[in-house]
Amino acid sequence: MTVPASTAPQAPSQPETQDTEKTTEKAAEKGAEPSGSTEATEPSEPPEPATAPRSRGADTRALTQVLFGELQGLQVGSPEHTRVRAALIEANLPLVRYAAARFRSRNEPMEDVVQVGTIGLINAIDRFDPERGVQFPTFAMPTVVGEIKRYFRDNVRTVHVPRRLHELWVQVNSATEDLTTNFGRSPTTAEIAGRLRISEEDVLSCIEAGRSYHATSLEAAQEGDGLPGLLDRLGYEDPALDGVEHRDLVRHLLVQLPEREQRILLLRYYNNLTQSQISAELGVSQMHVSRLLARSFARLRSANRIEA
The missing domain is CATH 1.20.120.1810 (Four Helix Bundle (Hemerythrin (Met), subunit A))
Structure with missing residues (x-):
């Protein structure tokens, strides 16, 4: 007997198949069998581990x-x-x-x-x-x-540091960090020198070299505290500064005098002795000391190119 086409069983449509598969997957995740299934399902193979994303x-x-x-x-x-x-x-x-x-x-x-x-x-x-x-x-x-x-x-670096000192400064920096971690405090210069087997003078030189990266202007104002620059705080007028050129000139002229006249001038104007004391010191008369001083002054004035 021929079954009419209208009454023949038809295959489920594609959407129904997808819904069935989704239902089966959800049931498998919950650990239950899909409804309507009477056969024992075989345990599925463990999923392959997902490939870890590359760094x-x-x-x-x-x-x-x-x-x-x-x-x-x-x-x-x-x-x-x-x-x-x-x-x-x-x-x-x-x-x-x-x-x-x-x-x-x-x-x-x-x-x-x-x-x-x-x-x-x-x-x-x-x-x-x-x-x-x-x-x-x-x-x-x-x-x-x-x-x-x-x-x-x-x-x-504002100030050029020799290569050897720069390389040694890197070692001093590293040793300082290690010793600080070990001791829980800042190490002393002797401890750093003992660690690197160098002298304490070299360690101090390296620390000083490490400060040469930046130089602060003496006229730069201090940030935050509102104080004037270092030049205004540390500088002062030296009253003897104006006499530097004159002292250098006198030193140059004195060496041109005879040794005895140099000594008389030093005793008179550097040791503040009187002519009587100078005459007793040298064993000559006070008049002779006066003549020697006058002659020395004449020679100094003639050799002084500024007054000439």
Whole structure:
């Protein structure tokens, strides 16, 4: 007997199938069997663990590797080469910021340090050879840090410090931090010298060199306290300053006199002795001392080019 087409069972439509699948999934999540099912369901296989998202550093390294592969086949100076090179610089700027963070204690604007480090990054990109098998961050970090250190050594210091003293200052700084952590207090100069096996004089010289990054103007006003500058607070007028030139001239003229006349002048005007005391000191008459003084004055006036 032929079943009419209108009465033949039809396959469920697609929306119904999706609703059934959703119901089954929800039931499986709740630990219950879907309604209408009489057969025992086989335990489903445990889901595969989701792939952990790669870190930003791994993504940057992968992108850097791809960009260097593109850069090798491009002509230097072409627009495409410039575009890929700029993309490499931008992708590796976090490396520069990481290196610049090591110099926060130098009291230098971080924007300036990052700019200097970026110059080192550009130099590293131009010199990097991917065929050597070295990761770019490993190759670029010494170049970036070296550029920043060169900036501090040549441009930041107000007073030039010898290279040996600068390198020793870095060691003194590191030893000071370690000893402070160990002792719970600031270490003494002797403790730092014993740690580094150097003299205390070298430690003091390094500490003094560390203060040469910035020089404060004597005329600069003090911030916050409203006090005048150091020049107004520490300076004073030396009353003997006006006589510096005259004293130097007298010293120059005295050496031209005979030794006995030099002694008479010193006894008279530096030891404040009278002519009678000078005559007793030298064993000559007071009149002779007076004549010698008059002759010395005549010689000094004739040799004085200013009065002449």
